[in-house]
Amino acid sequence: MEKMESLEVFYREKMGILPSEIFRKTGHFNVFTMEDYTGPKPAYPMPYSRKDYYKIALIRGAHTVEYADQTYQVENNMLMFANPQIPYNWTPSDMQPVGAFCVFTEDYMKGFGNITDYPLYQPGGTPILDLTNEEAAQVMELFNKMFTEIASDYPYKYDVLRSHVFELIHKGLKLRPATAAEETGSNAGTRIASLFQELLERQFPIESTVQQVKLKTAAEFADRLNVHVNHLNRVLKMVTGKTTTQLVQERLASEARALLKHTNWNISEIAWCLGFEDTSNFIKFFKRKNISTPNQYRS
CATH class of the missing domain: 1.10.10.60 (Homeodomain-like)
Incomplete structure (x- = not known):
């Protein structure tokens, strides 16, 4: 199995940059378009590995995703919730995927709720969602809020961005199928x-x-x-x-x-x-x- 990918490796090898704020004491957050991700260096084939950061990605089009020991076939648009505990990779049918994704560390969310309590991040959850075009457009609106906020001069923008992360998670929870245990209360x-x-x-x-x-x-x-x-x-x-x-x-x-x-x-x-x-x-x-x-x- 590939060695765990650190946030520093992600920036250097896949983004071609290393922002100074990656080392902020309050944790790290950033948001990108898929064009940013594939621009500096081709990202495929993506190694099957764990990362030391969380990632939420919306990628338009069909995909094959390997997540832990499972293989998911996405027919329309993929919304993926990746966490540091689970190794994964994905291969798009189109080598120029369109969409957006955000990355953040556990420290960034510390003190604002434990996201691993949500079913999307728990064993047996459904971390890969196949969205319709309409659902993907709704999710993209949330990413656009992130792009607008991170480009602003507002001194507390990272607090606002944190709230947008929770919006994305709850959007995913509403779109995912409920488990039998949840249906019984x-x-x-x-x-x-x-x-x-x-x-x-x-x-x-x-x-x-x-x-x-x-x-x-x-x-x-x-x-x-x-x-x-x-x-x-x-x-x-x-x-x-x-x-x-x-x-x-x-x-x-x-x-x-x-x-x-x-x-x-x-x-x-x-x-x-x-x-x-x-x-x-x-x-x-x-x-x-x-x-x-x-x-x-x-x-």
Whole structure:
């Protein structure tokens, strides 16, 4: 897997600039057109990698997007919400894409709400939206507000821009399909379910062959959450429709597919990273989840 792309690398290699305000103590924000992005240096093929910054992008036209282990086909216009935890890349059908995007750091949003609480940034969310031309035009209006504001002399413009970021996020939330859990409403178990998902996701992505998943069983998660394993299973079944074991195994299988697809690590290395001391057990697990062996999937 490619090394995490820093904000400094993004500016130097893809924008041909390094603005001094990138090092502002209050965090960084900037907004660009797609022409800015593709101008100084061709951006394709884009490496599959994590970034150390958040990005929201509207790109007109059809696209193929690889996000974690999933592949999305966008037919019309793409609205993408990328975060530092998930590796991704995208390939446009048109090599001169049109649209806009903004980038910002976690520090920029600190103290103004936790955006990772929103479903767009949570595991199992829908971070890639396929918009109609009318919906894309509405989103572009929000980006145009950003362009106008960032070019102004208003001393508090970065506070206003922060509000526009939240506007974009909420626009995306309104356009995305609701999950089954959201449709049934909140309940007393949602906090435990959220803490479980946070614990599970904190172990990923696997970025080196010396990194290993430590929490793999329902009992281990229940112990960390200080709840009885049966209670954890009941809560997760109620909120997600799946047991603790099912959720953990699905996440391990997802990471396995990503590693097989985007690294050249051997099967034993991947097995160990995912907590399988015996490679043969990993192969059996993978085949049960994917109806193919790891080598068959990779080829």
